[in-house]
Amino acid sequence: MPTKTGSYIAGDGEFTRDQRYIATRVTADGRDGFPVEPGRYRLVVSRACPWANRAIIVRRLLGLEDVLSMGVAGPTHDARSWTFDLDPGGRDPVLGMERLQEAYFRRFPGYERGITVPAIVEESTGRVVTNDYAQMTIDLSLEWTAFHRQGAPVLYPPDARAEIDEVNAVVFADVNNGVYRCGFAGSQAAYEDAYGRLFARLDWLSARLEGRRYLVGDTITEADVRLFTTLARFDAVYHGHFKCNREKLSEMPVLWAYARDLFQTPGFGDTTDFDHIKRHYYEVHRDINPTGIVPAGPDLAGWLTPHGREALGGRPFGDGTPPGPPSAAETVPAGHTPLGDAR
Template sequence: MTATDSDAGAFQREPVGLDERITADGSSAWPVEAGRYRLVVARACPWANRSVIVRRLLGLEGAISMGIAGPLHDERSWHFHDDPDNRDPVLGIEWLGEAYRKADPDFDAGITVPAMVEVASGKVASNGFQQLTLDFSTQWTAFHREGAPDLYPEEHRAEIDEVMASIYEDVNNGVYRCGFATTQDAYEEAYRALFARLDALSERLATRRFLVGDTITEADVRLWVTLVRFDAVYHGHFKCNRQKLTEMPVLWAYSRDLFQTPGFGDTIDFAKIKQHYYGVHDTVNPSGVVPLGPDNSGWLTPHGREELGGRPFGDGTPPGPPLEAERVPPLA
């Protein structure tokens, strides 16, 4: 979550520094190969959460192992402070920045998650979060589980791309543009764009269960990772406070529908999400105090979205339970 502050006080996200692809056809320096890479994520980060969900829905756990950085970091980078000896058990590193500097000793851009790290060399192959999950769907097909859903169906890609572009600009990145704005004008512009887009998405989802077609696609994954964090951090911490998610009936029902779908809610750890945002963003929350709320029990209440039809996994099937080492605590 690196960024620069423009002269106008608007938050501007820095481009990722190692935006390479891992491909099946030899068109990049990094080939698709089972066991070659470790996906490093953090439970707190929405961009990383996208990769966790897609990896799980497609059944790539056997081909791509996963390391989980803790929720706290400082200028040294994300830290594996939840692992024994504060080190990733496969990569043997204490700070994710070590893998970035193995790839480039002079690396000075943002050290971000998700990151695909080559296990043998310890080098980051890619931190290109925008393309990574699409490549999970299109480049790693040889390792998809039986019954894996098509999250990026070719016949809907143009529409999915269009929907995702607006969600990224106004919602995914929009909450950050609210939270890190340093002038009133910049904040208000981002705030208005955010809620205008949420209103439009509410209207779109009022009569359809999913964003594109009648199945879950990449577009739903990308919207949901922001919505699931909305009341816990964005509403208060980032001043996105026109309404809570629980006060937007369509989006709240849509979010609960996905939360209760295997592969979504079972990737969420609200305690670590709050610990990260309130504990790391000291310019926004100088005290570092982490709030106790909100009450998360509503995520498991009936949503009624089945009445809209749709087939969550299309012709596929739900994923099995998470790996033991990757399970999150039950809702408190």
């Protein structure tokens, strides 16, 4: 998610996302100059951001915590950058930086595009390597295999990649980015077009998931990770703040059960911080929410209710196993999640 202040609303009607990212990749063979190495890189995220939340989930499911460290920026930012205000002294303890912007400028002085999370930063030089969030999670699955935990799931299986890519493409266009096209629309026509596409796709997803537990195959894949992070923010933010209000997620029976199933799966709910999510959207988007008041609701208890999706079969981790609990340093504060003592 980029940094920006002032107006988020598209002045010409339709919101168009800038998708020009740093295309450098961290690969097993190091062909871009950045080989996979334990302890060499730091994944910088904000728990508020759905794109960063994907990387957090995949890193945890694959068990990469000990080889790829993680820095967590605060939920809000200003025009210059995400800041490390959650850390003592307001500096990332590994990178020594106050702002993620510093890592971008160390590699690209005067970098003019968005200072976005997630970003992978080289620890020794403090230089950003990549912020290409879509490729990043695929590479964590395919390029970091030598360091996956025993029992790690296969999130991007070879025989299902074409179908995963197809599902991801339409979900991104109409849902992941679709909620932003609603919220940042600059005209009634642009909003109504985005709204129609969003709910048509959610209906399509409901029909697809009515008789199957996961989006592609019978295990959790990259496709489920990408949809989950939008669904997790739907009632808390998108329904009201972005005017995606035909129904709440909790009023869509199939998608609500599907989202709860994933939330209650290790790696999903225990990486989701509703406090950071709400603070980011409602405090930063002042042209949409001028007062900056953060809603007290919704009640999160419903995320822990039985979902009944086990009856559809499926094996969440395939032949693998669930990840262990997050470390104390990476545990979402109890007040920011309905999990509480359930973890």
